[in-house]
Amino acid sequence: MRERIYRTEALILRRSDFGEADRLLLLATPGGKRRVVAKGVRKTTSKLAGHLELFTHTTLLLAVGRNLDIVTQSQTLSGHTTLRTSLPRLSCAYYAAELYDRFTEEDDESQQIFTLLVAILAALDQSSNPDLVLRAYELRLLHLAGYRPHLHYCAVCHVRLSEDADRFSPVLGGMLCPRDQDADRAALPVSGAAFRLLRYLQTQPLTVFEALRLSTQVRGETAHLLRAYLRQLLERDLKSVAFLDEAMRVE
Structure with a gap:
């Protein structure tokens, strides 16, 4: 009590x-x-x-x-004054907050998720790559919530994935090896660059993202893949997605 x-x-x-x-x-x-x-x-x-x-x-x-x-x-x-005075950073914070809201229950204790959100808002306040901070947040939150996507082992047979894996299944929860691509005919195509980025973001600390220089195409593809997985889990898009997309376009 x-x-x-x-x-x-x-x-x-x-x-x-x-x-x-x-x-x-x-x-x-x-x-x-x-x-x-x-x-x-x-x-x-x-x-x-x-x-x-x-x-x-x-x-x-x-x-x-x-x-x-x-x-x-x-x-x-x-x-977090920088975050609150920058529209792109602010839109990222709204998205991060809504994602937290959807994956947590009231009075359901989780020190790890709280610590993660504190770190993410601090990173958004300073980072020159706020979109990558969000991707890392999505991956870490999914892990803590029990929905870590399979990026190193096939989601079907659990064999270690080689770099030629090129299909991601939101329904099955991760990447598919070439042998199991037909397990989900609606699996999304994944470029080698996006696959490597997802695995990197899943395992590396937030402090290393500032050095990354990536094409708009790879950033967008990675966001699309994780958004598809989140949509599968939550059964709808987050309300803040439209605001986030518009704010990031005008950055």
């Missing part, structure tokens, strides 16, 4: 106005996804407002409420 007043680290993922001066907040926390209310935060005199901006990484003090817990104090750990 939680204490009546408790402290938690959090990321502000969504905000909506509530009543005359309050805001409802969707948080990512080490203890899982949580919906809370910040009372009076829309008043010009509120001391909380500056610490509860969208995508802020913060430490919160909350009081347990009847329906929603109430934010009583907030201390910013990182404001």
Whole structure:
């Protein structure tokens, strides 16, 4: 049972106005996804407002409420100001937040997923390759959620894949070896460059992505493959996809 007043680290993922001066907040926390209310935060005199901006990484003090817990104090750990003032980076953050929302349940504790999201938002705030940061996030989140795509072994027979593998099956959950290509006649074609990039992103730390110089075609193909897999799992596209695509086009 939680204490009546408790402290938690959090990321502000969504905000909506509530009543005359309050805001409802969707948080990512080490203890899982949580919906809370910040009372009076829309008043010009509120001391909380500056610490509860969208995508802020913060430490919160909350009081347990009847329906929603109430934010009583907030201390910013990182404001991610670059992210919030760049439309392409901001669109990536919206996408990352929605993906987190779809793969997590309220109060379902997951320190690893929270730590991942903290790292991804920090990377989006600084990286010159935000699209690659998103691809790495998708792959890591899929792994933590139990849906790691097969990129090193065939999704059907589990034999180690050679570099001539060129089919990805969203239905079967990964790459197919040449012998099992017919297991899914709707499997997507994959270029050698996209295959190598997917495997690289799945295993390498975020810090190495800055050195990558890739064609627009390979970046787009990789995004298309992972989006197809996510669509298969979630049974629809994310709402933020259209905003993300438009923002990245005008970058």
